[in-house]
Amino acid sequence: MGGKVITITSGKGGVGKTTTTANIGVALARLNQKVVMIDADIGLRNLDIVMGLENRIVYDLVDVVEGRCKARQAMIKHKTFPELYLIPAAQTRDKTAVSPADMIQLTDGLRTEFDFIIIDSPAGIERGFRNAVAAADDVLIVTNPEVSAVRDADRVIGLLEAENKGPGQLILNRVKQDMIRRGEMLSPEDVTDLLAIKLIGIVPEDETVIPSSNSGIPVTLNDKSLAGLAFRNIARRLLGEEVPFIQLSESKGLFKRIARLFAGGER
Amino acid sequence: MREQTTVAIKGVKDGLLVTVSESEEWQIIMNDLAARIDHQSAFFNGARITLDVGSRPVRRDELSSLKAMLERRNISLWSVMSDSATSIDAASALDVRAAQTTSTTQGAKPDAAPFNPEEDGTIGVMIRRTLRSGRTVHSHGHVVIYGDVNAGAEIIAAGDVIVWGRLRGNVHAGADGDESAVICALDMTPTQIRIAGYISIPPKDKRHKPKPETATIRDRQIVVVTWD
Numbered sequence: 416m417g418g419k420v421i422t423i424t425s426g427k428g429g430v431g432k433t434t435t436t437a438n439i440g441v442a443l444a445r446l447n448q449k450v451v452m453i454d455a456d457i458g459l460r461n462l463d464i465v466m467g468l469e470n471r472i473v474y475d476l477v478d479v480v481e482g483r484c485k486a487r488q489a490m491i492k493h494k495t496f497p498e499l500y501l502i503p504a505a506q507t508r509d510k511t512a513v514s515p516a517d518m519i520q521l522t523d524g525l526r527t528e529f530d531f532i533i534i535d536s537p538a539g540i541e542r543g544f545r546n547a548v549a550a551a552d553d554v555l556i557v558t559n560p561e562v563s564a565v566r567d568a569d570r571v572i573g574l575l576e577a578e579n580k581g582p583g584q585l586i587l588n589r590v591k592q593d594m595i596r597r598g599e600m601l602s603p604e605d606v607t608d609l610l611a612i613k614l615i616g617i618v619p620e621d622e623t624v625i626p627s628s629n630s631g632i633p634v635t636l637n638d639k640s641l642a643g644l645a646f647r648n649i650a651r652r653l654l655g656e657e658v659p660f661i662q663l664s665e666s667k668g669l670f671k672r673i674a675r676l677f678a679g680g681e682r
Numbered sequence: 683m684r685e686q687t688t689v690a691i692k693g694v695k696d697g698l699l700v701t702v703s704e705s706e707e708w709q710i711i712m713n714d715l716a717a718r719i720d721h722q723s724a725f726f727n728g729a730r731i732t733l734d735v736g737s738r739p740v741r742r743d744e745l746s747s748l749k750a751m752l753e754r755r756n757i758s759l760w761s762v763m764s765d766s767a768t769s770i771d772a773a774s775a776l777d778v779r780a781a782q783t784t785s786t787t788q789g790a791k792p793d794a795a796p797f798n799p800e801e802d803g804t805i806g807v808m809i810r811r812t813l814r815s816g817r818t819v820h821s822h823g824h825v826v827i828y829g830d831v832n833a834g835a836e837i838i839a840a841g842d843v844i845v846w847g848r849l850r851g852n853v854h855a856g857a858d859g860d861e862s863a864v865i866c867a868l869d870m871t872p873t874q875i876r877i878a879g880y881i882s883i884p885p886k887d888k889r890h891k892p893k894p895e896t897a898t899i900r901d902r903q904i905v906v907v908t909w910d
Contacts, residue, residue: 515724545724566815566833566834567815569814569815569816569832569833569834570814570815570816570834572814573813573814573815573816573817574816576811576814577723577727577728577756578723578724578727579720579723579755609832611812611830
């Protein structure tokens with residue numbers, strides 16, 4: 416069966432699906448994997464921007480499924496990684512332009528050529544979501560450590576289980592350790608306790624993520640970024656490596672941490 | 683895949699009618715049916731099935747394993763049609779409504795319920811799975827959940843509701859007006875509970891210790907006490 420289809424979804428919007436897709440795609444390509452990313456968010460395409468490939472689009476996903484071009488023609492090769500491709504979403508159509516069966520057919524054709532096919536799901540639980548998960552071998556659910564995002568993740572996991580695609584693995588994005596310590600943010604333990612699924616990544620809040628996305632250079636290419644490291648670790652875990660989670664420290668630096676240790680605040 | 687002629691599925695007015703071979707081994711029928719369902723899981727999800735076994739005598743353990751197989755796939759076994767007394771007895775023993783195919787008077791009565799029940803004509807439904815957000819269970823009988831009921835999930839039962847796990851969602855017991863209905867959970871931290879016409883919003887205590895509790899109506903209000 417060849418390559419693996421991984422869908423990245425969340426239920427709630429704005430939790431970082433597209434950023435996660437872009438970064439995992441790039442991180443896998445850096446590990447010498449052949450990767451194709453598919454933006455399934457038809458009508459609201461974004462992945463091409465985050466990947467810095469917007470100006471190279473000729474054909475899109477809808478052109479492929481409607482037979483106006485071959486999948487190969489819609490695939491945009493990445494500037495740095497010759498084995499990393501993107502099939503962009505159409506901007507002028509909507510989710511109904513593609514069916515779950517189309518996605519299965521498309522990905523089946525790509526499995527022989529690629530190690531990973533990564534699908535960026537739209538927010539929501541309707542047609543676009545069903546398109547995105549139809550072909551998935553594995554599903555990664557992105558959530559933030561806040562109650563509303565976790566609630567939506569729970570709903571999505573329930574839907575995945577009902578389709579025998581579940582429960583999937585969890586990526587906890589935008590984690591702020593100092594807020595967790597103050598009891599203002601759910602901790603990874605709180606979230607896994609609620610959702611009862613396996614964590615595959617904990618990504619810290621990182622101010623370099625947004626400028627990276629804006630400039631089309633995913634943050635995982637920045638070796639100084641902690642979020643970038645977290646995404647590289649997720650990619651290694653997808654390849655079956657055992658990688659410990661990053662010990663998240665606070666942004667305040669070592670001195671403060673030592674001070675708190677003496678104050679008995681460090682866990 | 684092997685040609686599956688042991689199982690025929692067609693849509694009928696109130697669900698799916700599954701007709702199974704009268705001669706094939708039960709295990710093979712189960713496997714074929716499971717394969718058909720898994721092949722189109724989205725289509726079957728949440729469906730209710732009427733099982734026509736013809737004159738085949740289906741034992742209670744056979745029917746029970748089929749029912750469990752369906753429930754694992756979020757499908758309810760709604761009724762069994764047969765002209766074998768063994769099959770009818772098996773269905774009755776499992777609280778599945780049974781219809782004698784040769785008789786016109788016995789069996790299924792029209793359903794006048796205001797909502798679409800998970801299982802009808804039963805004294806209860808047992809669900810061995812965590813109910814995640816968005817999942818709803820309706821029953822004209824009691825409901826037992828062997829798992830958690832997450833926030834955003836909802837149970838509405840005419841009878842009692844027992845949660846062998848954490849209750850974080852919404853539960854309405856005695857929904858038809860039975861004020862003697864109870865709600866039990868190993869860890870009672872619901873969003874809201876209702877018994878008959880009463881509504882209760884539990885107080886928010888941050889770090890509470892999980893303990894089994896029971897909610898009942900006393901003196902015209904819902905009270906929650908330790909489950910003993």
